Amino acid sequence: MKEIKLKGLNQTIYKEKTKNNLDIYMIPYDNKEGFTVNIITKYGSNNINFIPKNKKEFKTFPLGIAHFLEHKLFEQKDGIDPFMFAAEKGLDCNAFTSNVITSYYLSGTNHFDEALEYLLNLVYEINLTDENIEKEKGIIIEELKMYMDNIDFKIDLAMKSMLYHNHPNKDDVGGTIESVKSITKEDLLECYESFYEPSNMFMVISGNFNIDNTLKIINDNKLLKEKNSSFEISNQIINEPLKVKEEYKEIFENITNNKLCYAVKIPYVNIDKFVFRSYIKNYLSIKIGNISEFQYRLKKEQKLNFLGYDIEDADDKLIIYIFVETDDYKYLINELDKELSNKIILKEDLERQKKVQIAKEVSKTDYFNIMANLVVSDVILSNKVYENRIDLIRGLNIEEFSSIIESIDFTNKSVLVVKPKNN
Amino acid sequence: MEYIIKDCDKYKIHFIKTNAFKSISFKINFIFPFKEEYQIIRNLFTEYMDEGTKNYNTLREMEKKKRDLYSAATRINSRRKGKLFSIEFDLTILEEQYTEENMINESIKFLKELVFNIDEKDGQVDSNKLQLCKKNMKKVFGDMKDSSSSYAHLRTMKLIDEKEYTKIGFFMQDKIDEISEKDIVDFHKMIINNSNIEIYAIGDFDNDQMENLIVENFDLKSKNSDYSNLKFINHEEEIILKDIVEDYDSFQSKLNMVLKIKRENDKRNNIIKRLYNTILGGGPTSKLFTNIREKNSLAYSCSSIYMEKDNLISIKSGIDSSNYDRAKELMINEIEEIKRGNFEEKELENAKLILLSELKEVKDYQIAILNSYIEDGIINESEEKELINSITKEEIISLANDSCLALIYFLKGDRP
Incomplete structure (x- = not known):
């Protein structure tokens, strides 16, 4: 078992691997009541074109199939369904699908052993019937409709269709009503058998639990033991050009206030992803964050109502999203162009940012569920846990910062303006 | 976990001692009975206080200060609970072993600034900032209208509303522009002078030292009214579907x-x-x-x-x-x-x-x-x-x- 000591955070994570290559990350806390058990497959909505297990040719699957499969794993053959199991033990159970993973969890304060056993049995067995698949379509279509009424969701999808040419990030995780209707039992089985292999999955367990006992339950699990394939997924390689697909678009929606989404597409440079992302987030915070001269000035001029930002991974590229609410979007676009291209950064600003970033890392260790999410994010990002995260933050320096920012072309952008329909 | 209540003459301080966290949180609650005229102003007031104080009079200055306090988190909230309103000032900081000496002292001084030092001059708040807050508030209401689930919830609460104290701000938007620069200062004075006040601290700290710091910084006088009959809304009326x-x-x-x-x-x-x-x-x-x-x-x-x-x-x-x-x-x-x-x-x-x-x-x-x-x-x-x-x-x-x-x-x- 490997001990991963998070330097400067007074926290240790333990990593073990089963004989059939399921990675297990354990974060024990002795001063907490609760626990969370998560099992994750590196299979998300983006995996729609791959060579299924025991096949030789690439096959394209309907959009939204990973999410559909997530719903279907909640249908148990003989035993009680997960919601009922959780209710009977006073636990919380759920799952979610993203572009790159599907994650299942059970959390609570009692019945740890049964929760762990149950979650393993849940993902390593599937019960598909034509009847239960048809029933699920109705539920999923209502879920899609709920999102279709959500303006932020609509903006997100519209924006992605402007940024990406081919990358599946452009599609809704849940698929479309048509694609969901077209999903068959055979499709679901092929995806399940290909991606729900221990070697393509990992577990993150955090909170109040005993490590030895946990490993014993995992190693003794009958269904997991039976999974002995060394199958490796061949996903279709995505050829996504760096240049954005569409630079400017205006759309009309049922909204009261103008909204502006400004997104920049940049390539990852050849340094550690954690470090690169830290520089980008710090740059955004310094330039256009709450503390920036930019926000201060535009708010004073009453040109800016709200500004927020986020970043998104797309394999070897990174997308910076900036969301703005303003009455004068033309002015704001121009101001953002100028601000992001003005690449002067002060050392003192970076040092202040580092202080904030370190404080946030310390605060995260107070909460076992946040730490579980941190491990999941690290593993997805770089297939490891960043044990030296505090040192990496301390090591951020103005020379490297300036040179990275200097190399970025902030003009490779898509701008979406959303206007009220009745104007 | 250890609970200690200190009655320090003017108000009560509640200490909750626990070493399960690396942070310390403070809360100051001002509680007063519902009045319809407070429904909009209480939200506008918290918006305004969030935008800065007299010494840190922009969001930018506030953020800088919070970062200097190792990413201190602050929140100013207004809630209706039954027939009562509360205005809550929250502050969360890291323990000094993860930051540096004297940070607790500095942070409590900052909390004092947040509560008392409203950005005003001659009994009037800053006009530009107030306009911005009004605009933000209308924007939030606009977003609520744009979301079918939020709108359905608001309509549901409006239609169930038969009592004055369940009135919803969303349906009183015409009142936003009626609130003046002076009204905000008066409201601030009202909550300081006319509320039941409770102060809370949770985390791992020395009680006496913390009590001294709080008493030194917070010159407040709780009204100590009995509001127990205002805590809940009861439905004695005949209910017609x-x-x-x-x-x-x-x-x-x-x-x-x-x-x-x-x-x-x-x-x-x-x-x-x-x-x-x-x-x-x-x-x-x-x-x-x-x-x-x-x-x-x-x-x-x-x-x-x-x-x-x-x-x-x-x-x-x-x-x-x-x-x-x-x-x-x-x-x-x-x-x-x-x-x-x-x-x-x-x-x-x-x-x-x-x-x-x-x-x-x-x-x-x-x-x-x-x-x-x-x-x-x-x-x-x-x-x-x-x-x-x-x-x-x-x-x-x-x-x-x-x-x-x-x-x-x-x-x-x-x-x-």
């Missing part, structure tokens, strides 16, 4: 219902109400979720929440408009089934397990410990467990029969 359909431009329709509960507000009844809600629509094994979503595939979401201070149970679902009659019939049927006692003992036992688990989970979150203490005082876990476990099926049936369906609201959206 309203059944309302309105149109909205959306793909999915929202079908909401509201139950009014006619029952005392003591501890036992509160547990019975929570258990009843859990059985009805409080989770994925509830009657509503199981029957509307799982068995009949009519909705992705169908759930209920218990609004303790208002004695209401609010049911929400998202359905296709063509399924309106069927979903409505099934939802009403589930409400009736509990009244008739048609549910298993096991459903009650499962609901109890959820409450027992929540009781334990509180200890893992600093803010949850604090909120639980503010609402219910010191909780004796074993007594609480005993109370939860003692509730019978008959008590749930009786409560269900004291809960009356008051509103069915359908926000019809049938965009193809």
